Amino acid sequence: QVVAMPYENATMIGCTDDDYYGDLDNVTATHDEVEYLLQAIERVFPPIRRARIMRVMAGVRPTLYQWKPYEDDLSREYEIYDHKELHGVDGLLSAAGGKLAMYRLMSEHATDAVCRKLGVQAGCRTHIEPLPGGEEAVDEDAVAAEYGAPGYVVRRLAYRHGARCRRVLDMIRENPALGTLVCRCEPVTEAEIRYAIRHEMARTLDDLRRRTRTGSGPCQGARCNFQAAAILADELNLPPERALAMSAEFLQQRWKGKAPVLNGDSLAQEELNQAIYNLAGNYPEVAP
Template sequence: MYDVIIIGGGVNGCGVARDCALRGLKTLLIEKKDLSSGTTGASSGMIHGGLRYLLHDVKTTKTSSLDSGYIQKIAPFLLFRIPFLYLIHKKGFHVELLETFFEVYDRYASLKNSKKHTRLSQQEVFQLEPGLSSSIQGALTFDEWGIDPYRLCILNAKDAKARGADLLLHTEVTDILVEEKIVRGVEVQTSDGKRHHHLGKIILNLSGPWIPKLCKKVGVEVKLRPGKGIHLVFDRRISNVALATETIDKRSIFLLPYQNTSILGTTDDDFYGDPDCLDVTQDEVEYLLEAIERVFPSIRNERMIGTYAGIRPTLYEWGKTEDSLSREHKIFDHEGEGIKGFITMAGGKLASYRLMSEELTDLVCKKLGIKEKCTTHVRPLPGGEKTISHAEIIEMAKEGGISAYALSRIYYRHGLGLKTILEMMKENPLWKRVICASEPVLEAEIRYAISQEWAGSISDIGRRTRLGWGGCQGADCVWPAALILKDVLGKDPHFQMADFLQKRWKALAPFLQGESIAQEELKQRLLGGFFES
């Protein structure tokens, strides 16, 4: 019997699992795919206050900024600063109004350790970003924090596991067990088709876009207004700083340097389909390219390597545009509807996941009579117990006989966990081999992801290490990684490679043209025809 069973392995589910486990609750986390494979993984990868939310959702801006500060403290290795230019197309009084708007946003800068805005002349803007359109008259600066959302989920889940929580991945909840209007547990189906029952005192529905579907199983309703968002990914950092501008319908979008790539996003459209069947359309791609081309004319000459889409589980409101919907979260205790032991949390943002998790766990503890207080804002995530300087990383790389850059990337993803990976390479020197040169990813890190982080496929490894996500797009690294999976788990390498490449095709199809076609032809030739268009 579990104290709490959590359905959904996104950032909210992993955050709540960690908080519950830290407070001594017997916890089970269930995810039907892989951790962060839904809405969380499809985010923009920023822990930010949300400049645009100031217009209609000030509370979200404040809570997101506050939680950003906490996340920086518990996982300092996992965040990186992203300087932004908010581009000005024409001079006039509206610029003064814009600056007043940014002055309000400055009030939250100290919460998230950001720099206050500055106003730049046209000359200063072009010194920073020579590739901009000559129509740009100036800019206002601000900054946000980037984060790897996949790693954030993994680290929360690892800490939950270390504190006694159980995790079931690739396991779908097929039914909710209810007796006399009291939820007793869940029925699940594992990847091998077997069904099992797990009993729990409280069941938490944190399944994102799938929330309404699970609610129906117990006869309650939570209405969402799901919003689809897409991003385009380019093969390298194509701008010096992030650029914020507007689309044809005056929505805010951005082009930002993100790790070793660039990301252009995002859209926001009402979604009425199946969250399990998401496709990026050519219209969505063109919508974003058209907008950024207006300020960054060379964008169509850059090499696009992927697209991704996700569904925001936004709270339901009628009569508003998608952009003006609140990003606030809400907790639904269904005991008020006559169903005891079943709680749903919907809405919210990546940036405020920890605060949301704390609020929900407080409610769970109150119901169970647990008096332990939240400590997730002060307890470091795994790897964040101590920072390692760049000089120390260089010295450790020399001692280990590996590239300092490769080790710095391992440190970014794992923090102090890099010491375990270094020890693996010391015991097995052949594991220093570079498997994916684009990131880079070493063999030892792949083996660590398999043995310590539940990676069971090429896609799982990619979510944990970014293998195959850079310019190579898996051409050189998929087969060696598949052979490692065979060695450790006995997985069929041919199936693993074909599965990965078919998923990559889905991300490529909406924009494939020009040099991208040549890249895919090369990949098909190199990999012996496993990739089928």
């Protein structure tokens, strides 16, 4: 079963299931997996191969042990293990199985198990309390008119920050220069990047990508990572050498996601981009 899910400025297609025995810190999709997904989507959307594939994502699902079933037939259920009962090791619990879609329920059951071990009696509230910024609905048109901001910027801020989008817009109101777009693919303003650093514990370019999607668009950070690294260095008082190292590390991680989908002219263009960055940043190496 293959799913196509619209997400922000792109569509996510997936997924595949295969046994994995390699390094858990270096997981990537294969060309065969990419081809499998393309063939599946072609049945309902024939022009898919003319679309630009930005990158792939891969991860390892710790499914519960079963003997003989094929990978895609393995159960997606989960278990919370108390290692005192299993191995005589007190104070250690672990969760295995499950998948991202049931993360909140898994977390609730894991926390319940910890509370029982500690003798804590408290009701779960995560299913009724809103996430930060979700306390109230955002009238995007009214906010755009109030701040004189482009509608597409407000929509993206409201999607990511909810009612807290006003905090970012207040920064731009106080200093209009912070309204400059750093990542044009998404788009992400300088104010949002500085807000993520100051209030959301962003300490690396990958943190910024997760908080704001900086570097997640079609260019995969090729146009924005230098500027984003400079802002990080300014906010955290980092030396220039550290900012350059962070930039090189970020491009290396982006390359891992792009490599399985590159071929022909797109591969040649990417190799040219990597060479340009090697020279501009004086990097010893950006991609293998």
